[in-house]
Amino acid sequence: MELKGAQILLKMLQEEGVDTVFGYPGGAVIDIYDALMEAGDINHILVRHEQGAIHAADGYARASGKVGVCLVTSGPGATNTVTGIASAYMDSIPVVIFTGQVPTALIGNDAFQEVDIVGITRPCTKHNYLVKDVRYLARTIKEAFHIARSGRPGPVLVDLPKDMINAVTQFKVPGEVRLKSYSPTYKPNIKQLNKVVDLIQKAKKPVIFSGGGVSLSHAHSELTELARKAQIPVTSSLMGLGGFPGTDSLWLGMLGMHGTFRANMAVSECDLLISAGVRFDDRVTGKVDEFAPHAKIVQIDIDPTSIQKNIPVHVPVVGDCKISLSQLNSLLDKEDLGGVADQRRPWLEQIEKWKETTPLAYRQGDVIKPQYVIETLYDLTKGDAIIATEVGQNQMWAAQYYHLKEPGHFITSGGLGAMGFGLPAAIGAQAGAPGVLVVDIAGDGSIQMNIQELATAVQYKLPVKVVILNNGFLGMVRQWQELFYERRYASTKFVHTPDFVKLAEAYGATGLRASKPEEVSAVLAEGIKCEGPVIMDFIVEPEESVYPMVPAGAPIKKMLLV
Amino acid sequence: MTEKRHLLSILVDNEPGVLSRITGLFSGRGYNIESLSVAETVDPSISRITMVTKGSPMIVEQINKQLNKLINVIKVSDLTGTKYVQREMALIKVNARSEHRAEILRISDIFRGQVVDVGIEHFTVKVEGDTEKINAVLNLFKPFGIREIARTGGVALPRENK
Numbered sequence: 001m002e003l004k005g006a007q008i009l010l011k012m013l014q015e016e017g018v019d020t021v022f023g024y025p026g027g028a029v030i031d032i033y034d035a036l037m038e039a040g041d042i043n044h045i046l047v048r049h050e051q052g053a054i055h056a057a058d059g060y061a062r063a064s065g066k067v068g069v070c071l072v073t074s075g076p077g078a079t080n081t082v083t084g085i086a087s088a089y090m091d092s093i094p095v096v097i098f099t100g101q102v103p104t105a106l107i108g109n110d111a112f113q114e115v116d117i118v119g120i121t122r123p124c125t126k127h128n129y130l131v132k133d134v135r136y137l138a139r140t141i142k143e144a145f146h147i148a149r150s151g152r153p154g155p156v157l158v159d160l161p162k163d164m165i166n167a168v169t170q171f172k173v174p175g176e177v178r179l180k181s182y183s184p185t186y187k188p189n190i191k192q193l194n195k196v197v198d199l200i201q202k203a204k205k206p207v208i209f210s211g212g213g214v215s216l217s218h219a220h221s222e223l224t225e226l227a228r229k230a231q232i233p234v235t236s237s238l239m240g241l242g243g244f245p246g247t248d249s250l251w252l253g254m255l256g257m258h259g260t261f262r263a264n265m266a267v268s269e270c271d272l273l274i275s276a277g278v279r280f281d282d283r284v285t286g287k288v289d290e291f292a293p294h295a296k297i298v299q300i301d302i303d304p305t306s307i308q309k310n311i312p313v314h315v316p317v318v319g320d321c322k323i324s325l326s327q328l329n330s331l332l333d334k335e336d337l338g339g340v341a342d343q344r345r346p347w348l349e350q351i352e353k354w355k356e357t358t359p360l361a362y363r364q365g366d367v368i369k370p371q372y373v374i375e376t377l378y379d380l381t382k383g384d385a386i387i388a389t390e391v392g393q394n395q396m397w398a399a400q401y402y403h404l405k406e407p408g409h410f411i412t413s414g415g416l417g418a419m420g421f422g423l424p425a426a427i428g429a430q431a432g433a434p435g436v437l438v439v440d441i442a443g444d445g446s447i448q449m450n451i452q453e454l455a456t457a458v459q460y461k462l463p464v465k466v467v468i469l470n471n472g473f474l475g476m477v478r479q480w481q482e483l484f485y486e487r488r489y490a491s492t493k494f495v496h497t498p499d500f501v502k503l504a505e506a507y508g509a510t511g512l513r514a515s516k517p518e519e520v521s522a523v524l525a526e527g528i529k530c531e532g533p534v535i536m537d538f539i540v541e542p543e544e545s546v547y548p549m550v551p552a553g554a555p556i557k558k559m560l561l562v
Numbered sequence: 563m564t565e566k567r568h569l570l571s572i573l574v575d576n577e578p579g580v581l582s583r584i585t586g587l588f589s590g591r592g593y594n595i596e597s598l599s600v601a602e603t604v605d606p607s608i609s610r611i612t613m614v615t616k617g618s619p620m621i622v623e624q625i626n627k628q629l630n631k632l633i634n635v636i637k638v639s640d641l642t643g644t645k646y647v648q649r650e651m652a653l654i655k656v657n658a659r660s661e662h663r664a665e666i667l668r669i670s671d672i673f674r675g676q677v678v679d680v681g682i683e684h685f686t687v688k689v690e691g692d693t694e695k696i697n698a699v700l701n702l703f704k705p706f707g708i709r710e711i712a713r714t715g716g717v718a719l720p721r722e723n724k
Contacts, residue, residue: 122583123590127633147633181575181636305627308620
């Protein structure tokens, strides 16, 4: 069958099971859009800015577990996706980005809307391609999806020159992808797992530290089984939230800079740290030399580069989290764990004491506290909502006070920390999980970075609810200035902020506001009940800070408390 | 931790942009490249990169893993501590006034160098061997005044069992 490049692209998308594409047209991809008009089974969501498209594809991937797809034009269309690509790369999210490119004959000539996007995105993609021969187009797309979703997932970019899109060639669905240089290790080494079994039986004060890898490999039930079977308390990184039920008695809360007192203390005191799907980011470890100083450290990860990158590891296990934890559980089943509950009692009691003396806390007075908004949201939704966040204080309060039940329900730009992520990611998540309540927890700063996507939500009837914790500041930077810069609030106070209620209405969404604590619950309830997209503007305490806080570079035991 | 020199032999897809992925990895993560040489292998779809890098054991372990993670990298061998042959070639343009010409030629002969260009006041000498040998020649030529040097960087192959 002879097909044009544009048609081959669409055939391959169907072949890969893609039903939703987030994109924005332009000169270089006009032929793809033309072909898209006839592809009835692919739902194209027209965003308002290419950064919105890539964040939406990211949110879609996290909520649906499928590969997110983004389609943009050459030059500025391509460069506008870079922040979102870098964010997906840091958080290992499977996304395939198709960028238009000037015709091959013009490449390198500084043509109109030409940019070397393959060069620009080399360090922030798992892999990328420039298609130079239409005969390789189908295979390239197949490889792109394969690489994006296998092993440690990540974004893959395919650059499509305009003449490749228009060229005609014989089309055949390519066979299975076999790359001589790429075959991720899924199955762990059983000898290493036996060492872990041994360590678990000897440990008096063990802790499990789970991360984004647990969610990505759907290893949450295996993780929960391990924790309960061996009576090991669980903490997680920001990316790992939802990998273990946030209401379980073994749950410690998040670890690190804004981790709970008991999580940070437990890791600092533990004698065994079993980590799965984490990369020991600096926001988690604090001062590396004093991180888990008494512990034997086990690290399970599918990406060998994550192991021993930041901290020395005693038992490395290269493998998929789900397979590794499941095999570990089977090995433990052969052991006698009868005494384990008694053996762990002093440790679990110690943790309970830390929880009682120093819980997460805030005082709700005359002005709305941001934590109170999140807590009320949690109560109203019973922890069933998909939570997207922006970046900064809003993100940390969401992580602390919204107790997640399942993976794929916490959608946040963890590694890159890209403000403006939440709203488009929430839109993508809603497209990937129709019928589920999706809430974007935002600050008045970050919501303004991609507010234009409200139009997308309205147009496609994607009923995301935006909770703005409006403190009139770039709160997290303000907090640092308060603590470490003698309250010199350099450029962190917004002198003018739009009226978010009116703004919502101007976009065709619903706008609600709460200025007093007693209004919070009613506004949230009304907002959740509304059919379409909603902005809820909560006027909160301007100078509230996120606690506990570990100053950058300090040991995680040294927390500033409320 | 002590930094050590490592000789890596890397097989990669012979495609545009692959070298840039590798050098980009090194610059982006702050690793060192002391020398680098790239050329096609017997199989024209594969190139061999021979690279000398330097770092602590933890860094060198990361370099190895990070290189392996690149989709276009087929195989990374750290030849350090194994049996291998290594060669490098250098072209050295050295000042050669009449009173020094004989001595320069003698030194060149000792190292099996070859004069490949002669002028009234200079020789260009080609020397080939391992890195130490080339450094030794350069040291001996230094008193005469070295005008320019072009070095290839090392290439290496593991030795086979005899």
